[in-house]
Amino acid sequence: MLKTQFPHASKLIFGCMGLGGNWSHQPYTKADLNLATQAVEQALSSGITVFDHADIYTHGNAEKVFADVLNNQPDWRDNMIIQSKCGIRFEDNQGPKRYDFSPEWISASVEGILSRLNIEHLDVLLLHRPDPLADLPEVAECLTRLHQEGKFGYLGVSNMHWYQIDALNKLLPFPVIANQLEMSLGYRDWVEEGICTNSPHNSQNGYTPGTLEYCQQQGVQLQAWAPLAQGKYSGNGDADCPTSKLVSELASSYGVSREAIVLGWLMRHPAGIQPVIGTTNPQRIAACAEAETLTLSREHWYQLFESARGQEVP
Numbered sequence: 203m204l205k206t207q208f209p210h211a212s213k214l215i216f217g218c219m220g221l222g223g224n225w226s227h228q229p230y231t232k233a234d235l236n237l238a239t240q241a242v243e244q245a246l247s248s249g250i251t252v253f254d255h256a257d258i259y260t261h262g263n264a265e266k267v268f269a270d271v272l273n274n275q276p277d278w279r280d281n282m283i284i285q286s287k288c289g290i291r292f293e294d295n296q297g298p299k300r301y302d303f304s305p306e307w308i309s310a311s312v313e314g315i316l317s318r319l320n321i322e323h324l325d326v327l328l329l330h331r332p333d334p335l336a337d338l339p340e341v342a343e344c345l346t347r348l349h350q351e352g353k354f355g356y357l358g359v360s361n362m363h364w365y366q367i368d369a370l371n372k373l374l375p376f377p378v379i380a381n382q383l384e385m386s387l388g389y390r391d392w393v394e395e396g397i398c399t400n401s402p403h404n405s406q407n408g409y410t411p412g413t414l415e416y417c418q419q420q421g422v423q424l425q426a427w428a429p430l431a432q433g434k435y436s437g438n439g440d441a442d443c444p445t446s447k448l449v450s451e452l453a454s455s456y457g458v459s460r461e462a463i464v465l466g467w468l469m470r471h472p473a474g475i476q477p478v479i480g481t482t483n484p485q486r487i488a489a490c491a492e493a494e495t496l497t498l499s500r501e502h503w504y505q506l507f508e509s510a511r512g513q514e515v516p
Contacts, residue, residue, distance in 0.1 A: 203474050204252070204423040207356055207379060208283050208325070213469060213494050215252040215425060216245040216487070217480040222263030230263045237482055238267045239274065244484035246278060248491035254382075254425075254478050255286035256330060257315050265318035273320065285326035285380075286315045287360055289333060303329065303336035305344035312353050327354035328382060331361045342373035349376060358382065358423070364416035371420070380423040381413075385475060387445070387467050387510050388431025394511075401516050418473050429468055429477035430490075435510070436460040445509040452506070458496055459489035463506075466496040470503050 204211045221238045223230040245253070255265050265286065272279050288311035293299045302308075308329075315324060327348075345357060358380030359367060367378050385392050391409035398407065417424050430436055435449045437460060453460045465477045479490045498506075508514050 203421060204283075204380060204476065206421065208252075210251055210281070211283055212249055212251040213476060214250050214465070214490060215254050215476050215478040216242070216250045217254045217427070217478040218264045218268060219256070219259045219480055220264075220482040222260035222265075222267040225260055227261055230260070230267050234263075235267055235270055239271050240484055241482040241487065242268070242271050242278065243275075244487045246281060248488055249494060250487075250491065251281055252283045252285070252476070255284070255315070255319070256290070256328075257286060257288050257311050257318075258290050258292065258330075261292075262314070262318050265315060269318060269320040279321075283325045284319065284321070285328060285358065286319070286324055287328040287330040287382075288312065288315065289330040301331050301333035301335075303333035303341050305340050308341070308344050309348065312348055316353065323352055324354040326356045326358050326380060328358040328360050328380065329362075332363075332366055338369060338373055342370065346375060356380075358425075360425075360427075363410040364413040365410075367420075367422065368416065377420070378422060380425055381417055382425040382427055382478065383413075384428050385424070385426035385468060386429050386431040387464055387506060388434045389428070390507070390511060393471075393507065397515060414473060423476060424473050425476045425478055426468055427478050427480075429479065430461060430464055436464050445506065448506060448509050452498075452502055456496060456498075458492040461486065461489040462492035462496050463498075465490055465493035466498050467503060467506050469493060469496070470498045 223234040255268065288308060289301055289303055291300050291302050312327060316322060348354060356379045357376065359378055360382035362381055367381060371378055391407050392414055395407050395409040395411055396414065432438060435446045439446055449460050449463045452463045468475045468477055479487065481487060
């Protein structure tokens with residue numbers, strides 16, 4: 203798990219996709235810098251030490267404004283673990299939206315990330331989405347060279363099946379340490395896969411069997427993107443939804459926020475899942491951080507699970 207490499211790694215990750223303004227290719231403003239500063243400060247004061255980027259977030263502005271935040275507050279860097287992702291290319295004059303794990307693109311992407319963040323070394327580099335055209339020996343050779351050059355400390359992936367991680371691991375002199383996947387109370391395929399054997403529901407499951415167990419056995423940190431399911435059960439969804447009502451009841455019972463209950467459901471799993479929270483609102487960041495000290499009972503975990511799936515377990 204990530205704490206093996208970084209003892210000060212927090213249970214939550216601050217996702218930086220919301221930093222740097224909108225996705226209009228316009229420069230970020232002073233207001234965007236102020237928002238980023240307030241969000242990062244709140245994350246740090248809430249005990250969050252892991253910060254997640256990607257080279258595509260607000261077309262690079264998320265990394266640039268983050269660099270400005272650190273330039274103004276250089277002492278904050280000492281308490282941070284910074285990771286970023288590469289491999290997604292948007293539509294341009296050369297072609298449609300695509301994935302690119304070519305050595306040339308990975309190398310250029312890493313240099314771009316370091317330049318925008320204004321750092322010489324990335325703590326963790328993640329490959330964003332699997333590229334069907336990837337030549338794995340070439341990818342491994344490129345990553346090994348970049349690692350030897352000190353461009354990044356550890357390697358992770360995102361949205362990968364267990365067998366894709368295993369194939370890459372067999373070609374690298376260092377292990378893949380993280381896999382970032384969509385996981386939440388609203389997106390439960392990762393749980394359903396393990397309990398719906400001999401069930402019609404299993405035929406609709408989009409989660410590859412064995413991925414959860416492989417990551418646990420190999421020490422691959424599972425990171426959950428969209429862990430609040432866009433606020434479906436914690437404030438942005440239907441107030442009359444039975445699961446939303448249950449979340450509110452449990453929040454009152456445990457004396458924590460609704461966000462903490464939803465995140466706590468993920469974090470109760472023995473895989474040690476790290477939710478990547480995406481809000482830039484300081485109050486919501488603090489509300490999410492309450493999940494760090496929460497341990498749901500087994501009964502409440504299953505109660506939430508049953509409510510969200512709309513039926514009892516098989």
